[in-house]
Amino acid sequence: MPRDTSGPTGRPGRRRATSRAELEHVAFELFAEQGFERTTIDDIARAASIARRTFFHYFASKNDVPWGAFDEQLRWLREELDRYGPDVPLMEVIRRVLVDFNRVPPEEAPWHRRRMELLLRVPALQAHSTLRYQAWRQVIAEFVGRRLGEPVDALAPQAIAYAVLGVALAAYEQWLDRDDAELVALLDTAVRALASGFGASTEGPAR
Amino acid sequence: MPRDTSGPTGRPGRRRATSRAELEHVAFELFAEQGFERTTIDDIARAASIARRTFFHYFASKNDVPWGAFDEQLRWLREELDRYGPDVPLMEVIRRVLVDFNRVPPEEAPWHRRRMELLLRVPALQAHSTLRYQAWRQVIAEFVGRRLGEPVDALAPQAIAYAVLGVALAAYEQWLDRDDAELVALLDTAVRALASGFGASTEGPAR
DNA sequence: AGAGTATGTGCACCCAGTGCAGGAAGGGAA
DNA sequence: TTCCCTTCCTGCACTGGGTGCACATACTCT
Numbered sequence: 001m002p003r004d005t006s007g008p009t010g011r012p013g014r015r016r017a018t019s020r021a022e023l024e025h026v027a028f029e030l031f032a033e034q035g036f037e038r039t040t041i042d043d044i045a046r047a048a049s050i051a052r053r054t055f056f057h058y059f060a061s062k063n064d065v066p067w068g069a070f071d072e073q074l075r076w077l078r079e080e081l082d083r084y085g086p087d088v089p090l091m092e093v094i095r096r097v098l099v100d101f102n103r104v105p106p107e108e109a110p111w112h113r114r115r116m117e118l119l120l121r122v123p124a125l126q127a128h129s130t131l132r133y134q135a136w137r138q139v140i141a142e143f144v145g146r147r148l149g150e151p152v153d154a155l156a157p158q159a160i161a162y163a164v165l166g167v168a169l170a171a172y173e174q175w176l177d178r179d180d181a182e183l184v185a186l187l188d189t190a191v192r193a194l195a196s197g198f199g200a201s202t203e204g205p206a207r
Numbered sequence: 208m209p210r211d212t213s214g215p216t217g218r219p220g221r222r223r224a225t226s227r228a229e230l231e232h233v234a235f236e237l238f239a240e241q242g243f244e245r246t247t248i249d250d251i252a253r254a255a256s257i258a259r260r261t262f263f264h265y266f267a268s269k270n271d272v273p274w275g276a277f278d279e280q281l282r283w284l285r286e287e288l289d290r291y292g293p294d295v296p297l298m299e300v301i302r303r304v305l306v307d308f309n310r311v312p313p314e315e316a317p318w319h320r321r322r323m324e325l326l327l328r329v330p331a332l333q334a335h336s337t338l339r340y341q342a343w344r345q346v347i348a349e350f351v352g353r354r355l356g357e358p359v360d361a362l363a364p365q366a367i368a369y370a371v372l373g374v375a376l377a378a379y380e381q382w383l384d385r386d387d388a389e390l391v392a393l394l395d396t397a398v399r400a401l402a403s404g405f406g407a408s409t410e411g412p413a414r
Numbered sequence: 415a416g417a418g419t420a421t422g423t424g425c426a427c428c429c430a431g432t433g434c435a436g437g438a439a440g441g442g443a444a
Numbered sequence: 445t446t447c448c449c450t451t452c453c454t455g456c457a458c459t460g461g462g463t464g465c466a467c468a469t470a471c472t473c474t
Binding site: 090126154173 | 297298330333334335336337338341360361362363365366367368369370372373374376377378380381384393396397400401402403404405
Binding site: 010011012013014015040041042053056060061062 | 428429430431432438439440441442
């Protein structure tokens with residue numbers, strides 16, 4: 001019983017009965033009520049008044065639901081990295097862009113937090129995230145590769161991309177653990193630490 | 208039709224019909240023949256002459272098969288980290304241990320390579336690996352936490368653990384890509400780069 | 415011959431995900 | 445209006461991973 005997403009669309013063909021965003025919304029409500037794992041795709045489909053099979057026209061898997069419009073964000077990330085000239089040091093570009101990338105408007109903050117809580121705390125999603133992070137790392141690695149004049153798949157670009165992702169995740173986990181913490185400040189600190197080789201203070205007995 | 212793993216065991220109860228190691232071996236053969244995804248648990252069980260249900264007494268999931276005796280390796284890793292006194296700089300301890308950790312005897316090299324090819328190239332395993340890496344990171348984070356006098360779950364220990372894991376994975380991927388490369392050399396290079404904040408050369412316009 | 419214990423196995427499920435065939439809803443042209 | 449084309453929705457049957465449970469099977473020890 002598809003709701004009428006009415007009004008002429010200008011395009012031929014049957015109108016969509018719902019949207020990714022709406023499905024995501026419905027699903028998040030269920031996740032909040034009963035948890036991610038205990039929510040079946042049947043539950044979501046029923047709550048959204050679509051057929052189970054139709055769910056898979058909107059999302060490739062249940063694990064993809066919390067990712068929203070991730071692809072768009074990747075485009076944004078790439079453009080933002082390109083905006084800096086070669087006068088700004090490599091790691092500083094990454095730090096600035098990463099911080100800007102994660103500046104969310106206050107009214108979206110609770111929503112963003114729930115999303116990240118799912119992605120970083122539900123085992124099935126932690127696991128699946130790895131596959132999404134690949135694309136994210138690729139964007140970083142391409143940027144670093146251009147900067148260093150090395151192929152994207154060389155050791156340095158890949159290692160830096162992996163390391164940046166790593167410290168970013170550590171910062172995110174801190175943010176989820178302590179609600180007093182500022183996400184952008186944590187990210188800034190983490191990337192700075194990385195760029196400094198984790199500080200002279202970590203470097204031995206010297207004092 | 209359990210084969211007779213004969214001889215008195217000294218313990219009460221029915222004797223095991225097989226072992227994790229043997230199952231792993233059988234499974235690897237099938238993975239090599241037809242690929243990981245196209246190999247069902249039924250296939251493995253049949254090839255090992257056990258019941259499908261029994262497979263799950265040996266492995267929690269199909270994804271766990273390629274991990275072998277990972278828990279033992281973690282113990283080894285922890286002990287090795289503890290072996291160094293506070294006179295050796297933090298990142299140097301990590302680098303040395305990581306390198307030693309991945310020194311595999313030549314006769315086991317091809318086996319190890321197949322294992323890592325599975326873990327790092329099969330999407331389902333890439334995803335699942337994240338969950339295993341958590342324990343690995345935890346070992347590193349505990350070491351760093353002790354060294355820095357910070358809680359394990361503070362930002363610095365977690366960030367360093369994430370970053371080390373990251374560059375190690377980058378090194379591993381290089382090793383899989385190019386068969387001329389030495390794994391330990393790649394790991395050494397990667398961790399050194401990390402400890403130096405990825406080098407002055409990456410640090411800007413100076414030239 | 416039991417008693418107690420560890421292990422193997424069959425069965426009935428649940429759930430995610432896929433391939434396919436067909437139906438329903440819309441636009442545009444004849 | 446009618447017919448065609450396109451796009452989307454849906455039901456069905458099926459595969460495969462994973463679980464809970466009851467019970468059978470071997471084995472040791474007394």
